[in-house]
Amino acid sequence: xxxxxxxxxxxxxxxxxxxxxxxxxGVKADPTATPTNQxxxxxIFENYLTLAGQASSLSGDKAAFQxxxxxxxxxxLGIEDFHYGKDLANNKSLSFDGRAMSGTDDYLGKxxxxxxxxxxxxxxxxxxxxxxxxxxxxxxxSNTWLPMSPEGLHVDRGSFWVEGKxxxxxxxxxxxxxxxxxxxxxxxxxxxxxxxFTGLPNNNSPISQVRKFIPSYLKLDxxxxxxxxxxxxxxxxxxxQVTLLEDKVDNLDTRYVTRFPxxxxxxxxxxxxxxxxxxxxNNQIVQDQVDGTKAKTFMGRINTxxxxxxxxxxxxxxxxxxxxxxxxxxxxxxTSTPTKVGxxxxxxxxxxxxxxxxxxxxxxxxxxxxxxxxxxSSLKVSLRGEDNYTKAHGSLTSVTAAVNTTTGVVTVTxxxxxxxxxxxxxxxxxxxxxxxxxxxxxxxxxSGSKSMATGDEYYATPYGTPSPAASALAYNNPSQDHAxxxxxxxxxxxxYLTVRADLFYKDNSTRSxxxxxxxxxxxxxxxxxxxxxxxxxxxPLATVTSTSRLVYQKGKAxxxxxxxxxxxxxxxxxxxxxxxxxxxxxxxxxxYVQANANLVFNVISTIYPRxxxxxxxxxxVAFSTNGVLQNSNNNNFTGSLLTGAVLTxxxxxQLQLTYYRADNGNSQLAVxxxxxxxxxxxxxxxxxxxxxxxxxxxxxxxxxxxxxxxxTTGGRTNFHGPQAYxxxxxxx
Amino acid sequence: MTTKTRWTKNTLxxxxxxxxxxxLISCVTVNRAVLAPPSVPGAKFVGSKECAQCHDDQTSHxxxxxxAKLGLKDDKGNDSSCEACHGPGSIHVKAGGGKGxxxxxxxxxxxxxxxxxxxxxxxxxxxxxxxxxxxISCVDCHEVHSGNAIxxxxxxxxxQNETCTKCHTQQKGPFVFEHAALKEGCISCHSPHGSVxxxxxxxxxxxxxxxxxxxxxxxxxAGQINANAILSTPENHNTRLMQGTCWSAGCHEAPHxxxxxxxxxx
Numbered sequence: 001x002x003x004x005x006x007x008x009x010x011x012x013x014x015x016x017x018x019x020x021x022x023x024x025x026g027v028k029a030d031p032t033a034t035p036t037n038q039x040x041x042x043x044i045f046e047n048y049l050t051l052a053g054q055a056s057s058l059s060g061d062k063a064a065f066q067x068x069x070x071x072x073x074x075x076x077l078g079i080e081d082f083h084y085g086k087d088l089a090n091n092k093s094l095s096f097d098g099r100a101m102s103g104t105d106d107y108l109g110k111x112x113x114x115x116x117x118x119x120x121x122x123x124x125x126x127x128x129x130x131x132x133x134x135x136x137x138x139x140x141x142s143n144t145w146l147p148m149s150p151e152g153l154h155v156d157r158g159s160f161w162v163e164g165k166x167x168x169x170x171x172x173x174x175x176x177x178x179x180x181x182x183x184x185x186x187x188x189x190x191x192x193x194x195x196x197f198t199g200l201p202n203n204n205s206p207i208s209q210v211r212k213f214i215p216s217y218l219k220l221d222x223x224x225x226x227x228x229x230x231x232x233x234x235x236x237x238x239x240x241q242v243t244l245l246e247d248k249v250d251n252l253d254t255r256y257v258t259r260f261p262x263x264x265x266x267x268x269x270x271x272x273x274x275x276x277x278x279x280x281x282n283n284q285i286v287q288d289q290v291d292g293t294k295a296k297t298f299m300g301r302i303n304t305x306x307x308x309x310x311x312x313x314x315x316x317x318x319x320x321x322x323x324x325x326x327x328x329x330x331x332x333x334x335t336s337t338p339t340k341v342g343x344x345x346x347x348x349x350x351x352x353x354x355x356x357x358x359x360x361x362x363x364x365x366x367x368x369x370x371x372x373x374x375x376x377s378s379l380k381v382s383l384r385g386e387d388n389y390t391k392a393h394g395s396l397t398s399v400t401a402a403v404n405t406t407t408g409v410v411t412v413t414x415x416x417x418x419x420x421x422x423x424x425x426x427x428x429x430x431x432x433x434x435x436x437x438x439x440x441x442x443x444x445x446x447s448g449s450k451s452m453a454t455g456d457e458y459y460a461t462p463y464g465t466p467s468p469a470a471s472a473l474a475y476n477n478p479s480q481d482h483a484x485x486x487x488x489x490x491x492x493x494x495x496y497l498t499v500r501a502d503l504f505y506k507d508n509s510t511r512s513x514x515x516x517x518x519x520x521x522x523x524x525x526x527x528x529x530x531x532x533x534x535x536x537x538x539x540p541l542a543t544v545t546s547t548s549r550l551v552y553q554k555g556k557a558x559x560x561x562x563x564x565x566x567x568x569x570x571x572x573x574x575x576x577x578x579x580x581x582x583x584x585x586x587x588x589x590x591x592y593v594q595a596n597a598n599l600v601f602n603v604i605s606t607i608y609p610r611x612x613x614x615x616x617x618x619x620x621v622a623f624s625t626n627g628v629l630q631n632s633n634n635n636n637f638t639g640s641l642l643t644g645a646v647l648t649x650x651x652x653x654q655l656q657l658t659y660y661r662a663d664n665g666n667s668q669l670a671v672x673x674x675x676x677x678x679x680x681x682x683x684x685x686x687x688x689x690x691x692x693x694x695x696x697x698x699x700x701x702x703x704x705x706x707x708x709x710x711x712t713t714g715g716r717t718n719f720h721g722p723q724a725y726x727x728x729x730x731x732x
Numbered sequence: 733m734t735t736k737t738r739w740t741k742n743t744l745x746x747x748x749x750x751x752x753x754x755x756l757i758s759c760v761t762v763n764r765a766v767l768a769p770p771s772v773p774g775a776k777f778v779g780s781k782e783c784a785q786c787h788d789d790q791t792s793h794x795x796x797x798x799x800a801k802l803g804l805k806d807d808k809g810n811d812s813s814c815e816a817c818h819g820p821g822s823i824h825v826k827a828g829g830g831k832g833x834x835x836x837x838x839x840x841x842x843x844x845x846x847x848x849x850x851x852x853x854x855x856x857x858x859x860x861x862x863x864x865x866x867x868i869s870c871v872d873c874h875e876v877h878s879g880n881a882i883x884x885x886x887x888x889x890x891x892q893n894e895t896c897t898k899c900h901t902q903q904k905g906p907f908v909f910e911h912a913a914l915k916e917g918c919i920s921c922h923s924p925h926g927s928v929x930x931x932x933x934x935x936x937x938x939x940x941x942x943x944x945x946x947x948x949x950x951x952x953x954a955g956q957i958n959a960n961a962i963l964s965t966p967e968n969h970n971t972r973l974m975q976g977t978c979w980s981a982g983c984h985e986a987p988h989x990x991x992x993x994x995x996x997x998x
Contacts, residue, residue: 041764041773044832068858070865083831128867181899190930193981212976224901249901257981289985289998293902301889319889325906327991331998351992358906358991366887370796376805382887392908394991419992421908431887437805445801449886459909461994474994480915484885490802500802510912525944535847549849557943571946580849589765596845598853604935606942614970628973629942632935636928638856646766660856662928674976676936678928680858 042652043695045083045731052080052101052727056706060719063152066131068682068708071723073152076103080727091116097124105129105156119166127158132187137213137674138714140667142199145716146261148215155185155220172233183222191216193259196281200671203273206620209281211674216257223250237307247297252290259285267338267405284336292328297321313370315382321362327394329354341408349399351462352414356394363387368431376438384429384451393420396462421459425478428452441492451482457512475516483507498537505530524560527572529553543586551578577601590646595639602634627672633664634678647689654688654702665711679711686723696731770835770842775820782825783814793878817843817876837876838869851925860926873924892917896924907989911996913944914988921987941978 055075058065062073078101085095092115099108110124132155134148163177193214196202200209230243260282270276301319308314331350336343368382398415431449458475460468488502506529514521531553538546557572578600585593611625641657665679686704693699707720765773784791791814794800815821819835827833837843841863845852851870855863862868873895874881884892896918897904905914913920921940922932929936935943972983979987986996 046830046832070862070867085831130862130867183899188930190933190936190977191979191981191985192976194975206971208971208974210975212980214981216981222901249904251902253902255985259981287981291902291991295901295904303889317889323904323906327907329991350998354992356908356991358908360906364889366889368887384887384889390906390910392906392991394908396992419908423910429887433886435801437803441804443802443804447886453915459994461909462992478912480912482916488801490804492804508916510916512912547846547849549847551850559944559946569946572943574943578850578853580853582845582849582852584768586768590762592766592768594768596849596852598850598856600853604939604943606939606946625970628970629938632937632939634928634935636853636857638853640852640856642768644766644768646762646764649762649764652766658856660858664928673974674937676929676977678936680928682858 042690042692042698043731045698045729047084047086048081048729048731049079050081050727050729051078052725053077054103054723054725056721056723058719058721060708060721061133061151061717062719063131063133063150064135064708064710064713064717065706065719066152066154067133068719069706070131072103072129072131074103076101076106078102081729084732099126117167117169119164119168121162121164123160123162125158125160127156129154129156129185130187133717134186134188134215134217135713135717136192136215137211137676138712138716139195139198139211139213139670140675140714141670142197143714144195144197144199144213145714146195146197146214147716148217153186153188153217155183155187158182158184172231175228175230175232177226177228179224179226179228181224183220186217186219189216189218189255189257191255191257193257193261194282195260196263196278198278198670201275202281203275204621205272206614207623207672209278211670213674214258214261216255219254219256221252224248225250239305241301241303243299243301245297245299245301247295247299249293249295249297251293254291255289257287257289259287264336264343265338267340283338286334288330288332290328290330293325294327295323295325297323311372315368315370316366318365319363321360321364323360323362325358327354327356327358329396337403337405339403339405339408341406344403344408344410346401346403346410347399347412348401349397351396352399354394354396356392356419358390358392360388360390362389374438376436378433378435380431380433382431382433384427384431386425386427388423388425388427390423391421394418394462398462398464415464417462417464419460419462421457423455423457423478425453425455427454427480443490444488446485446487448485449483451480453478453480455479470517473517474514474521475518476512476514476521479509479511479513481507481509496539498535500533500535500537502533503531504533522560524568525557525571526559526568527555527557529555531576543588545582545584547582547584549578549580551580552576571606573605575601575603592644594642596641597639598637600634600636602636604632604634623672627669629673630666630669632676634662635664636660636662636678650692652690654686654690656684656686656688656704658682658684677712680709682706682708688725698729700727700729701725770819770837770840770846772819772821772823772833772835774823775833776822777815777820778822778825780813780815782821783818786829787814790877796878797876798879798881799876819843838871839866841870844870854923854926857926857928859928859930859932861924861932863925903988905989908991909994909996910989911987936977938973938978941984945978 053076054071056073058073066073079099080101082098083095085093087093092113095112097108097110099106106128108124108126110122112120112122114120132153133151134153135151136147138145158181160180161178163175166174192212193216194210194212195214196209198209198211202209225248227246228243230241232239232241261284263279263282263284265283266276266280299319299321301317303317304315306314329351330353333348333350335346335348337346364384364386366382366384368380370380372378395416395418398417400413402411429449429451431447433447434445436444455478457478458473461472463469463472484504484506486502486504489500491499493499508527510525512523531551533549533551535547535549553576555572555574556570558568559571560568578598581597583595606629608630609626611628614623614625616622637660639659644652644654647653660680660682662678662680664677665675666677667675669675684704684706686702688700688702691699702725704723705721706723708718709715710717767773780791817835817837821834824830824834835843841855854860863870875883880886880888882892883895884890893914921934923934924932927933933940978984984996985998986993990996990998992998
């Protein structure tokens, strides 16, 4: 009885609370509110300086916080936004924009100058930081999680640019722009290393005890410069755009991977049937893969548009690209190897002093007739053609090592190797676009395109003899067809209802047909995707708008392998349903509510559940191959609620909630594979108050709470805690 | 291990009382408007012709834009006009231009989310381009004022992957051995708006690769997963797949293309 009473009281209390919340909203829900007085509204500043700061008090994994929220754990402080603009004499204007936030390393400086009918000049520099966490994977059977130290990573992206435009009347408009973009820092990689710390036995062939969940990271040092000049001019009924581009890439990226960290085999090696500790199942290998790229691109492009009649336009374009990539690389490996005299670190190298060049020459042209046969219809017929020739060659040294396990002496052998490849490809793409607006309040459109590419390819994989062995050579004729068709409509039934639909179908086929010594070495892939995007916008009341959207896509693929006897095989069955909803409700001029929800069902299926059972052999046990790989589920839900209200003459209130959930995990898979399914839940709530101190000073205060739970990492990257943000905007 | 978020009756009662009280105060003290973003308080629609007076470079080619397909014969500023995305322009026009008095979708993606609601959800996922954080904008990748919104489609001169490789230069190549999947497009493997998976992958496990590289079961290995479709290496990959993805350490680490191995192994 007591329990029933308590339940009743709890239910009554909850209902009372809900009634208060809804009542609070309801008290303002008067669509016939009196006209608003805009003079009390927050002013729009022309020239202003906004100072801001943000801080948080977190419990849990701070690197995960940074990665999820893209905010630094230590907070940030500085100039969030600065703008100064001034109209000068003689139709000139000058403006300066800036930002300088320490903590997030978010900086901007931009200077703009313009003179009417003459041109403009702009230069600036900006940089911002993006955060990553090097946590790798979590192995549930042994509860093992081996994150990097330190766990937090970041990359700084910078961009400097200077641009001048000359826009004299009745003269060609000329633009010259230089950009220098950089990416520097460290980010995580999904190329995870191996570990035997899984709790699985090492003598249960063919069930591997190894799982790859050791984090790795990339160190980026990338620079990208581009100098672009363009000219646009209209002569008579023809307008011409000419663009010249010189582009340089200079990257030196290194991937740091450790395989089997902390492990080294026993010496002498025990029999395969002996169960050994995890720390003795394999040998640690430290590898640093260095990839250098110095690429230069020269591109020239011309586009023309000629008005032939008031119903017909002719469009034509041509571009030439020359891309030359001087690549370099190095991939040293240091393997901890047990010997009679102790553990020896043996240096080898998959490729040492890799040097080479890959060069592409690409000619592309297009032509189109854009017509309006009737006032309500449009028809555009286009054709694109491209010729691509890529030739590459390289040299490297393969380094192997032999260890005398008695003396520990290492004998290194270096083998110089060379390689080459050449690919020719020609493609044609006809395109048809149709439009019709003859029905009242309806627009209809359709388009279809089919890209058809054929080519010739041969290559030699790295070889050390004077001429490559047949096994190092490949000859084939690749071909690709990509067809895309869609039809769509926009129907504005009334001011209350709008319906939009877009149906599409994609049909792709890829062929690689071997010839010469590769006769019969074929590969075929066919894919088909069908889908629809369907939107409904309903405005049942002047104060309410509901927008619903369904995106559905279904894909199938069939692959046929190299063996002449292997039939076509269904290799993919993918489905995606995305249901989205936004409701905007403005019950009065002093209150708005916006609710968003996004529900996704996404599954990609390949072999599962058809893989069957792998039969036992004399040396291996039978097992369910279905357990090695199950469907890739990427289901998730995201939602948000935003509401703002006029609180007083000088104050606005804003409340925001966000929610994310994914539940795609199955730790039971760990017995036979590495479970990757994402299981996470995040929630945040923020309350903000905007206050007008004066017509020149506006303050903004937000306090919030963030809670993130991630079972994909066994809860090791959970975090929660309050956050606060404050800003002051001053107009001058 | 995990902390449960609890919504108690007290939360609702005190929250309700607080909101109720605050709105009651506002009801009797103020009479001005607040609008959901993106919006320009007090502005009215003026029509696209007004915009063309100053922004002819943006409006003159809009007829070729993907969004123009939605345009109705008698469009009154609702579906494909300038103000459908930039908000009502009367204050902007009256001021002779300026910032702050017109919606700038480059500053906030809210304009795009009005129709592309699903993209709001994708950008809210833990692995996404930092659009919600304001670091990049929709128009950094999409052309909205002319031509195809998804660049490089149809009969465009440029290639679709150029949208990605202008920032991700290391994946541009050319390589000695290029992965043919790049010809299908970066979006074959990546969901550029966001994904639950790291690196915005459409699948985090070996299904990503097996979609195209699922060998049919040959007689000796009947019923087994075998990912050797391209070249005739009869190696059984069951053990490898138990350990991790196809692109894990020691395996096919160069999925975009390799300068040393035609199997993209390093």
